[in-house]
Amino acid sequence: MSPRVPRDELRVLGLTALAVLAFPYLFAEAPVVSDVLNGYAGLATPILIWGIFVMGYDLLHGYTGLLSFGHAAFWGAGGMTVGALIHHAEFSFPLVAVALAVIVGILLAALIGYLSLRRGGIYFAILTLAFGQMIYYTMLGPAGQLTNGEDGLILDASSLFGVIPLDAGLPVLTPLGIIPSWLYAVTGVLTLVSVAVAYRILQSPYGLVFKAIRENEQRASFVGLNVWRYKLAAFVASGAFAGLAGGLHALQAGNASASPFYWIVSGDVVIMSILGGVGTLFGGFIGAGIYLYMDNVASSIGLIGDRWHLLLGVLFVVIVWLFPDGVWGGLRRLRSMVGSDDTTHTQTTDDGGND
Amino acid sequence: MPLLETENLVKRFGGVTATDDVSVSIESNERVSLIGPNGAGKSTLINLITRRLDPTEGEIRFNGESILGLKPHDVVQRGVSKSFQTASIFPQLPVIDNARIAALGAEHGAFRLNLLSRLDSYDEVDAVARETLQDVGLWAERETAAADLPYGDKRRLELGIALAAEPDLLLMDEPTAGMSPEETAATVELIENVKAERDLTFLLVEHDMEIVMNISDRIIVLDRGSVIAQGTPEEIRESERVQDAYLGGADR
Ligand SMILES: Nc1ncnc2c1ncn2[C@@H]1O[C@H](COP(=O)(O)OP(=O)(O)OP(=O)(O)O)[C@@H](O)[C@H]1O
Ligand SMILES: [Mg+2]
Numbered sequence: 001m002s003p004r005v006p007r008d009e010l011r012v013l014g015l016t017a018l019a020v021l022a023f024p025y026l027f028a029e030a031p032v033v034s035d036v037l038n039g040y041a042g043l044a045t046p047i048l049i050w051g052i053f054v055m056g057y058d059l060l061h062g063y064t065g066l067l068s069f070g071h072a073a074f075w076g077a078g079g080m081t082v083g084a085l086i087h088h089a090e091f092s093f094p095l096v097a098v099a100l101a102v103i104v105g106i107l108l109a110a111l112i113g114y115l116s117l118r119r120g121g122i123y124f125a126i127l128t129l130a131f132g133q134m135i136y137y138t139m140l141g142p143a144g145q146l147t148n149g150e151d152g153l154i155l156d157a158s159s160l161f162g163v164i165p166l167d168a169g170l171p172v173l174t175p176l177g178i179i180p181s182w183l184y185a186v187t188g189v190l191t192l193v194s195v196a197v198a199y200r201i202l203q204s205p206y207g208l209v210f211k212a213i214r215e216n217e218q219r220a221s222f223v224g225l226n227v228w229r230y231k232l233a234a235f236v237a238s239g240a241f242a243g244l245a246g247g248l249h250a251l252q253a254g255n256a257s258a259s260p261f262y263w264i265v266s267g268d269v270v271i272m273s274i275l276g277g278v279g280t281l282f283g284g285f286i287g288a289g290i291y292l293y294m295d296n297v298a299s300s301i302g303l304i305g306d307r308w309h310l311l312l313g314v315l316f317v318v319i320v321w322l323f324p325d326g327v328w329g330g331l332r333r334l335r336s337m338v339g340s341d342d343t344t345h346t347q348t349t350d351d352g353g354n355d
Numbered sequence: 356m357p358l359l360e361t362e363n364l365v366k367r368f369g370g371v372t373a374t375d376d377v378s379v380s381i382e383s384n385e386r387v388s389l390i391g392p393n394g395a396g397k398s399t400l401i402n403l404i405t406r407r408l409d410p411t412e413g414e415i416r417f418n419g420e421s422i423l424g425l426k427p428h429d430v431v432q433r434g435v436s437k438s439f440q441t442a443s444i445f446p447q448l449p450v451i452d453n454a455r456i457a458a459l460g461a462e463h464g465a466f467r468l469n470l471l472s473r474l475d476s477y478d479e480v481d482a483v484a485r486e487t488l489q490d491v492g493l494w495a496e497r498e499t500a501a502a503d504l505p506y507g508d509k510r511r512l513e514l515g516i517a518l519a520a521e522p523d524l525l526l527m528d529e530p531t532a533g534m535s536p537e538e539t540a541a542t543v544e545l546i547e548n549v550k551a552e553r554d555l556t557f558l559l560v561e562h563d564m565e566i567v568m569n570i571s572d573r574i575i576v577l578d579r580g581s582v583i584a585q586g587t588p589e590e591i592r593e594s595e596r597v598q599d600a601y602l603g604g605a606d607r
Contacts, residue, residue: 006473006475197471200470200471200473201470201471203473203474203475204469204470204471204472204473204474205459205463205467205469205470205472205474205477206469206470207474208452208455208456208459208474209456209459211445211447211448211452212445212448212456215445215446215447215448216443216444216445216446218443219439219443219444219445219516220456220460221426221427221428222405222407222427222428222431222436222437222439222443223431223436223456223457223459223460223461223516223519223520224428224431224432224436224460224461224464224465224520225428225456225459225460225465225466226426226428226465226466227428229465229466230466233470237470
């Protein structure tokens with residue numbers, strides 16, 4: 001009756017794959033664009049990694065309406081899982097370590113979510129922040145043996161299957177450009193998987209229930225939904241993506257320390273999420289891109305330098321002012337203004353036919 | 356065995372006794388109205404049944420089983436749903452999604468691990484949502500954001516959300532409050548239709564005596580937290596106690 005992979009999912013995955021393939025080339029090699037962006041290929045990987053983090057966070061914040069200030073904990077825990085396995089246990093399967101980072105993210109999010117979701121609104125936000133900071137100080141002090149504090153663990157054996165170093169070049173020329181490194185290839189594939197999972201969650205009953213909770217939590221429970229459990233599910237899902245991204249980040253940075261547990265990271269995710277667009281899913285990658293570009297590229301332009309935070313702040317205000325639903329939301333609105341016939345078409349297709 | 360039964364229900368808010376020793380019951384397929392002056396405790400009684408409030412004393416049984424240990428969402432799962440006194444809808448979502456949420460909640464339980472299955476494969480959810488919106492006359496507006504509906508339509512959607520749960524007992528708290536005469540007439544007609552079509556059992560809170568007299572099999576009169584009378588519309592019309600209570604509080 002219906003195809004195995006529905007059309008909208010094929011489209012989303014196809015476009016994501018294209019974007020992942022074209023991204024490093026556009027950013028670092030393309031004739032004019034790369035000059036304007038002044039980027040370097042090394043930034044392509046972290047942008048995808050942070051993008052995964054922000055996309056997962058959006059399930060919680062954008063779709064379910066729960067503002068967490070504690071997601072550094074899951075990002076940090078993912079990184080520390082990978083770090084401890086490779087550094088202490090001399091584990092030579094980074095991808096397995098990353099899979100374990102996801103599981104650690106899930107378990108920790110289940111615990112912190114269970115405790116924090118007892119309260120709503122600002123109290124929830126503060127509880128997540130408090131738990132996050134408790135974990136940070138634990139990593140810094142009591143668990144210092146494990147984490148080596150702020151200095152962290154060096155991960156030099158980050159190789160694929162114990163053979164190929166992840167940062168080794170993989171200058172494979174695709175029709176769209178080059179794949180800069182093995183790590184980028186791995187990250188790209190995991191980005192695709194993450195987008196597929198997150199998108200599917202939103203197409204599932206959960207997607208609708210999340211929005212129902214965001215829109216009117218009380219009503220959601222008075223139509224028979226166990227709101228509390230769905231909130232926990234959103235929290236755990238976002239923790240899983242954070243764990244995955246944190247694990248990848250440790251591989252990419254070649255270091256796992258207590259610093260990623262610090263609350264600033266939780267704030268960064270919120271900023272990226274708002275820049276890209278709250279409740280837009282894909283906007284997370286744009287938000288991460290803008291933030292990391294400012295941090296790494298703009299900050300090395302003489303005139304801007306250390307003032308990049310200020311510039312980012314100004315940019316933040318301008319974007320929020322112009323596009324309340326972020327850059328992605330702005331683009332979407334632009335598109336529906338230009339090609340409005342396209343959207344009406346997709347809306348009317350589902351009630352014709354099959355009955 | 357009655358469908359719903361309350362036994363000596365007492366609810367106190369500090370010094371105020373909102374319901375005082377209320378024992379009422381509703382049989383299957385019975386249409387009951389709950390009337391009484393402002394502050395009589397009507398909404399409180401409804402909120403006790405939906406488990407939004409905990410009673411100070413007393414017992415509530417649905418289908419013979421106590422529901423006092425249940426959460427509000429469990430009560431809906433058992434078959435009791437409620438339409439709110441003010442429209443409590445999902446404002447940013449299209450009307451059809453408002454109905455789908457309600458159908459999903461009732462059909463698929465309070466919580467399911469179906470986060471990787473697509474909602475568009477849940478044909479029965481779509482069918483219930485569609486049928487409900489057709490019943491409440493909002494099918495043509497299904498793509499409109501709920502927030503953009505006119506007031507009367509919002510209240511109809513509110514009723515639709517409660518109906519999409521396909522409840523065994525529907526609780527309606529002043530479904531026509533604040534409506535224009537035309538909207539009120541349309542809503543009453545809607546309730547009449549649904550009542551006939553769906554074999555609905557309901558408990559209706561309503562101030563408009565004409566509506567109450569026409570729509571109910573039985574009327575329960577509440578005053579200052581206590582049941583002062585109950586009976587058929589004719590019996591209530593003739594009861595002096597009811598006349599007195601209403602003369603006291605008939606300033607609307
Ligand atoms: N949450 C609350 N806290 C304190 N007092 C309350 C609360 N809810 C209701 N009351 C009081 O309980 C009494 C009954 O209120 P209730 O809302 O049940 O009346 P009602 O019959 O629904 O009135 P109306 O016709 O105005 O809707 C009133 O005196 C009211 O002030
Ligand atoms: Mg009331």
